[in-house]
Amino acid sequence: MTPSFSQSAQGMRSSEIRRIMKLAGDPSLISFAGGSPGTSLLPVDIVDDLYGALSTSAKRTAMQYGATEGYQPLIAEIGRYLESKGISTKDQGLIVTTGAQQAINLVAKVFLDPGDVVVTEYPSFIGALAAFKSYGAETVGVPMDNNGIIVPELLKTLDRLGKKAKILYLTPYFHNPAGIIYGADRKRQLLDALKGRDIILLEDDPYGELYFDAADKPLTATMKSMSNHSINICYTGSFAKIFGPGMRLGWLCASPEIIDKCQLAKQSMDACSPTFTQVLAAEFLSKGKMPDYLEGLRVAYKRRAGIMLNSLAELMPKGVSWTTPKGGFYIWVTLPEYMDSSDVFQKAFEGGTAFVIGSAFDPAGKKNNCLRLAFSNTPAEDIERGMEVVCDAVKACVKN
Numbered sequence: 391m392t393p394s395f396s397q398s399a400q401g402m403r404s405s406e407i408r409r410i411m412k413l414a415g416d417p418s419l420i421s422f423a424g425g426s427p428g429t430s431l432l433p434v435d436i437v438d439d440l441y442g443a444l445s446t447s448a449k450r451t452a453m454q455y456g457a458t459e460g461y462q463p464l465i466a467e468i469g470r471y472l473e474s475k476g477i478s479t480k481d482q483g484l485i486v487t488t489g490a491q492q493a494i495n496l497v498a499k500v501f502l503d504p505g506d507v508v509v510t511e512y513p514s515f516i517g518a519l520a521a522f523k524s525y526g527a528e529t530v531g532v533p534m535d536n537n538g539i540i541v542p543e544l545l546k547t548l549d550r551l552g553k554k555a556k557i558l559y560l561t562p563y564f565h566n567p568a569g570i571i572y573g574a575d576r577k578r579q580l581l582d583a584l585k586g587r588d589i590i591l592l593e594d595d596p597y598g599e600l601y602f603d604a605a606d607k608p609l610t611a612t613m614k615s616m617s618n619h620s621i622n623i624c625y626t627g628s629f630a631k632i633f634g635p636g637m638r639l640g641w642l643c644a645s646p647e648i649i650d651k652c653q654l655a656k657q658s659m660d661a662c663s664p665t666f667t668q669v670l671a672a673e674f675l676s677k678g679k680m681p682d683y684l685e686g687l688r689v690a691y692k693r694r695a696g697i698m699l700n701s702l703a704e705l706m707p708k709g710v711s712w713t714t715p716k717g718g719f720y721i722w723v724t725l726p727e728y729m730d731s732s733d734v735f736q737k738a739f740e741g742g743t744a745f746v747i748g749s750a751f752d753p754a755g756k757k758n759n760c761l762r763l764a765f766s767n768t769p770a771e772d773i774e775r776g777m778e779v780v781c782d783a784v785k786a787c788v789k790n
């Protein structure tokens with residue numbers, strides 16, 4: 391007998407995407423699939439030192455349950471970091487979450503009822519789309535250009551829905567999967583357009599620190615810092631890409647009443663985020679280890695992105711275009727309309743490489759003439775070799 395799964399579990403379907411993600415995880419591949427930081431770049435020595443220097447009492451704290459909102463020294467450090475980004479935390483609430491994924495899930499849980507609408511960019515982060523859908527929400531995508539979501543298209547979509555959209559979910563800084571960063575004018579235009587609308591803006595920012603050139607740092611100014619609370623913004627960040635995803639730590643900053651509800655929701659999910667890694671993250675920040683570590687990451691990721699971009703320029707056939715990232719982990723490749731990135735994937739996989747097909751990032755789950763290449767976790771010396779295979783796979787799918 392089939393177990394009587396809940397409606398939301400019934401909505402979770404095994405998909406082509408899952409099959410492909412499983413194939414893409416094969417360690418023998420040169421994989422451009424995962425959104426992982428470079429394994430060889432993870433700060434294991436720093437973590438060794440930080441742990442070794444802890445007192446026995448701090449080690450005991452690290453191994454105990456902690457408060458649902460998070461380990462106080464870490465909350466204080468994240469608060470200082472947010473203030474340094476111009477986000478005033480005085481009249482806002484702040485909690486530590488089990489990754490940014492949980493922050494997204496909490497916001498979804500406290501705002502969404504089945505049938506509600508969440509508007510996202512097209513393309514959008516697969517984990518967020520899955521979280522919204524798990525609460526029975528419909529996800530509606532709005533196209534982007536190189537400066538971010540297209541505001542007139544967004545307004546048209548919001549007005550055409552026939553009902554109020556509950557959440558607008560955006561990843562404005564080194565977008566996953568599109569690789570772009572929002573322009574300053576676009577952010578202002580967006581904030582103006584949202585003023586007076588009853589909608590939650592969920593601003594997801596796990597990659598903002600990973601700009602390649604210091605000159606681009608001003609682009610990472612957040613809408614949360616620019617809005618003066620004129621819009622209800624839930625701002626989330628993560629340690630996944632700037633410390634280690636195995637730490638499973640992120641944060642959520644929002645109005646106190648939203649944080650209050652999220653905390654209640656979190657209590658029944660995991661009681662608290664791992665205290666062990668919170669203690670280490672607090673040390674990482676308070677001992678001033680982050681700036682130098684980030685500098686090293688920026689250099690390494692810029693180099694990897696550059697090699698991938700050179701290969702694309704050299705080897706891709708006509709009719710294929712791609713974004714040029716100024717930071718983050720990803721390049722988004724657009725193939726001719728008639729091409730299906732699942733076919734390209736199959737050929738690339740046979741040649742020993744992998745990437746993520748475009749439909750994984752389509753809120754409607756359909757459009758599939760794009761693909762995401764992550765340069766973050768492939769050693770520089772393997773990128774050219776892997777890109778030859780990917781570009782050959784695209785060429786093999788060209789119709790003459």
Ligand SMILES: Cc1ncc(COP(=O)(O)O)c(C=O)c1O
Nearest residue numbers: 425489490491515566628630640
């Ligand atoms: C845009 C975006 N948001 C959130 C997450 C989830 O991050 P975490 O590992 O902190 O849960 C990711 C991870 O890839 C991401 O790309």
